[in-house]
Amino acid sequence: MTDRTPHTNDIDPLETAEWVDALEAVIKNEGMERAHYLLKQLSDHATRTGAQLPYALTTPFRNTIPVQDETPMPGDVFMERRIRSMVRWNALIMVMRANMNNDDELGGHISTFQSVATLFDVGFNHFWRATNDEQLGDLLYIQGHSAPGIYSRSFLEGRLSEEQLDNFRREVDGNGLSSYPHPWLMPDYWQFPTVSMGLGPIQAIYQAHIMRYLSARELVARDDRKVWAFLGDGEIDEPESLGAISLAGREQLENLVFVVNCNLQRLDGPVRGNGKIIQELEGVFRGAGWNVIKVVWGGLWDPLLAKDKDGLLQRRMDECVDGEYQNYKANGGAYTREHFFGKYPELAEMVAHLSDEQIYKLNRGGHDPDKVYAAYAEAKRTKGQPTVILAHTVKGYGTGDKGEAQMGTHSLKKLDKETLQAFRDKYVIPLSDDELESVPYYRPPADRPEMEYMHQKRRELGGYLPARIDDFEALETPALDAFKAQLESSGEREISTTMAFVRMLSNLTKDKQIGKRIVPIVPDEARTFGMEGLFRQLGIYSSSGQLYEPVDAAQVMYYKEDKKGQMLEEGINESGAMSAWIALATAYSNYRCPMIPFYIYYSMFGHQRIGDLCWAAGDIQARGFLLGATSGRTTLNGEGLQHQDGHSQILANTVPNCISYDATFAYEVAVIVQDGMRRMYQEKQAVYYYLTLLNENYQHPEMPEDAAEGIIKGMYLFRESVGESELRVQLLGSGAILREVIAAADLLKEQFNVEADIWAVTSFNELTRDGQDVERWNMLHPQDEPRESYVTQCLAGQPGPVIAATDYMKNYADQIRGWVPVSYRVLGTDGFGRSDSRQKLRHFFEVDRHFVALAALTSLQEEGRIGAEVVAAAIQQFGIDADKPNPLKS
Ligand SMILES: Cc1ncc(C[n+]2csc(CCOP(=O)(O)OP(=O)(O)O)c2C)c(N)n1
Ligand SMILES: [Mg+2]
Numbered sequence: 001m002t003d004r005t006p007h008t009n010d011i012d013p014l015e016t017a018e019w020v021d022a023l024e025a026v027i028k029n030e031g032m033e034r035a036h037y038l039l040k041q042l043s044d045h046a047t048r049t050g051a052q053l054p055y056a057l058t059t060p061f062r063n064t065i066p067v068q069d070e071t072p073m074p075g076d077v078f079m080e081r082r083i084r085s086m087v088r089w090n091a092l093i094m095v096m097r098a099n100m101n102n103d104d105e106l107g108g109h110i111s112t113f114q115s116v117a118t119l120f121d122v123g124f125n126h127f128w129r130a131t132n133d134e135q136l137g138d139l140l141y142i143q144g145h146s147a148p149g150i151y152s153r154s155f156l157e158g159r160l161s162e163e164q165l166d167n168f169r170r171e172v173d174g175n176g177l178s179s180y181p182h183p184w185l186m187p188d189y190w191q192f193p194t195v196s197m198g199l200g201p202i203q204a205i206y207q208a209h210i211m212r213y214l215s216a217r218e219l220v221a222r223d224d225r226k227v228w229a230f231l232g233d234g235e236i237d238e239p240e241s242l243g244a245i246s247l248a249g250r251e252q253l254e255n256l257v258f259v260v261n262c263n264l265q266r267l268d269g270p271v272r273g274n275g276k277i278i279q280e281l282e283g284v285f286r287g288a289g290w291n292v293i294k295v296v297w298g299g300l301w302d303p304l305l306a307k308d309k310d311g312l313l314q315r316r317m318d319e320c321v322d323g324e325y326q327n328y329k330a331n332g333g334a335y336t337r338e339h340f341f342g343k344y345p346e347l348a349e350m351v352a353h354l355s356d357e358q359i360y361k362l363n364r365g366g367h368d369p370d371k372v373y374a375a376y377a378e379a380k381r382t383k384g385q386p387t388v389i390l391a392h393t394v395k396g397y398g399t400g401d402k403g404e405a406q407m408g409t410h411s412l413k414k415l416d417k418e419t420l421q422a423f424r425d426k427y428v429i430p431l432s433d434d435e436l437e438s439v440p441y442y443r444p445p446a447d448r449p450e451m452e453y454m455h456q457k458r459r460e461l462g463g464y465l466p467a468r469i470d471d472f473e474a475l476e477t478p479a480l481d482a483f484k485a486q487l488e489s490s491g492e493r494e495i496s497t498t499m500a501f502v503r504m505l506s507n508l509t510k511d512k513q514i515g516k517r518i519v520p521i522v523p524d525e526a527r528t529f530g531m532e533g534l535f536r537q538l539g540i541y542s543s544s545g546q547l548y549e550p551v552d553a554a555q556v557m558y559y560k561e562d563k564k565g566q567m568l569e570e571g572i573n574e575s576g577a578m579s580a581w582i583a584l585a586t587a588y589s590n591y592r593c594p595m596i597p598f599y600i601y602y603s604m605f606g607h608q609r610i611g612d613l614c615w616a617a618g619d620i621q622a623r624g625f626l627l628g629a630t631s632g633r634t635t636l637n638g639e640g641l642q643h644q645d646g647h648s649q650i651l652a653n654t655v656p657n658c659i660s661y662d663a664t665f666a667y668e669v670a671v672i673v674q675d676g677m678r679r680m681y682q683e684k685q686a687v688y689y690y691l692t693l694l695n696e697n698y699q700h701p702e703m704p705e706d707a708a709e710g711i712i713k714g715m716y717l718f719r720e721s722v723g724e725s726e727l728r729v730q731l732l733g734s735g736a737i738l739r740e741v742i743a744a745a746d747l748l749k750e751q752f753n754v755e756a757d758i759w760a761v762t763s764f765n766e767l768t769r770d771g772q773d774v775e776r777w778n779m780l781h782p783q784d785e786p787r788e789s790y791v792t793q794c795l796a797g798q799p800g801p802v803i804a805a806t807d808y809m810k811n812y813a814d815q816i817r818g819w820v821p822v823s824y825r826v827l828g829t830d831g832f833g834r835s836d837s838r839q840k841l842r843h844f845f846e847v848d849r850h851f852v853a854l855a856a857l858t859s860l861q862e863e864g865r866i867g868a869e870v871v872a873a874a875i876q877q878f879g880i881d882a883d884k885p886n887p888l889k890s
Pocket of ligand 1: 111112115145195196197198231232233234235236261263265266267271395410
């Protein structure tokens, strides 16, 4: 198909034709490869002579795979169409039923699945293997709001009942179906939470990356398993969708396939009304090194394109913008004849023999199973590159003039009677008009050929999908004495909890049972945390090994990249590192190979920066450790407002199955990590851990006897007062501020004759969860002996008021107020951080030893144990400016 269209800027059309003819002759006689070579030579030559070549990352708006190269679909097209029609039907009906005859406003989506149905169907029938005892299956990231269609297929397969379909979005009473893919709610079914737009694509990329990592380390066999991710074209605007595609290109992740459902619309309107999303994405993905397969036109266009000798039809296809393409589908055949073909008389002539109906039916590639099959087959064959399939579809396909390509189609929840009838007719569902009154599902008897065909296809592919493996073989995790070094005093040596942790981690990698399963992950901060020793010890995973001699090769701890590297260095990319962590933290399910990932990062760039991934990690039942290093608003001293974290603990507690701790001493870190491994990998509890680490160096005492249980529960008596004084207080502290609390206790004793018991609180969050649980139980069991929260158990009967101080917002410690049996006063670091010394910052935020002591004296004054003048004197003595501004407002 030579483009002989006269271009206005063509000063010598004859010469142009000669060049084009010459190229055609080469293609015909010597093949495409030779043509490529010659063009490359011409291009190189032109560049050498200084010519500015036109820059083209995109190809014309048509299918990448020429008709003659399409791999033919092996199945029974008619059978598959009937199956697909039934899937479409039940998907529509379940959403309609969820929104009929009730005021529950349950929602659901019709139009998305109707646009993507063929793309799923071809995959389910021909490509996607399930996991079973013999094989690990392909991994599917399903476009979240197309879930009704996936349920619908499972219903036809007999995996879901009619009652379950009726319970779509009715989950509370059990036996319901979740609105979107949520492994937490359907642990045997959904594998990946995708509905928060953008999280599916980035997780899929890192899943494919981790798949390669695990096989490079010989933990899981490398086979031709693939990760398939379905995305909306609107979803592509999320930074997470495109932000990591260059990694996939660079790492040559041939085990990754993106399918972008380009129905040209998002929720409010067109994705690119004034442009072409498919063309834009072609350029973007090609630039990132992907194999791009455009599936733009269906087979009904093939005869027309074959007739397009002068390229005019192609030109028309190229010049139309997406807003116009939406119009053609919304307004039908006559409109398309007039506005699309009618622009050029030659094109109008070309379709003169077609009826309006036939013009309307000229289909888009994503609705043509043959074109889709050819694209999938090509993706499956592709080596050395990830593949993106850009499939042109129609949003609300089949829903008539109420839904198809309409602006508001995303929110369509029901069809009127006539439209439903038309939908039934279009898809030949054997239900009468009368039967339609009850908006019924349709499932033929099991012995019908369609049913047998569908089961047969899945048998060939190893079982049904989606399916998630919930169980795994428990690991033998180390006992506490494996961490002997951390349980002992550090003596004179001053270290940080980060250093203590890194030492533990290093030792864990040498553990005979679980060493190889440990994966340290960093986003370009290993040196910050003193982890550079691990570079050499473990090697940094790199699919290409190390192709250069590192500049520090002569040093002991040189920067060692290695094909079998154990450590993951993901660069300045917290979302990517977190996605890698999630893939490893769910390897127990997706690879049947439990891994123990430790992702360590600047705590401020964790829950705050990538909170939605942390939330998804809860949903997906990730098991592993997140380490928020350089934490504490006043403990990370120099860095300032954007770095000083005084709230990640609060954010961590928003994830229901995230267990969070703010440790002070090395032995606490050891107890928490040891117990975490036991709970997650031995007891198989569906939780993950968040632990804050500090960069302040100090001496660490030996673990007090019997402290372990309290460390895990959230608090333990660190030091009991032994003095005789009548004036007594209970001091609570966590993280670095526990040390200020200890200093305050000494101050109180020496200068004010106040005795203090000191409680180390490792987790106000865990204490709160326990307290709330107990309170709830008591409310529901009024006639039973009330239970007592752990906080109350610890503090009841202890003399004096209670004062807590942490390096976090006051809310953090304040949460336990309800279970503190006496007066309770809380200090914390509300407000924006800033750079200065720790001492100055702790004074500024009012959490240093002086403020702790002042708070204790104030509480004693309130109880009438000391006079106001004692407190006033203390303020003066501590050099506190009583009129200093509130740090919250400074
Ligand atoms: C992060 C995020 N923002 C917003 C939404 C709400 N939302 C759900 S679907 C949708 C439109 C999706 O359009 P597209 O990706 O093109 O999918 P289509 O339905 O067209 O296939 C929006 C905005 C969401 N789920 N997640
Ligand atoms: Mg869309």
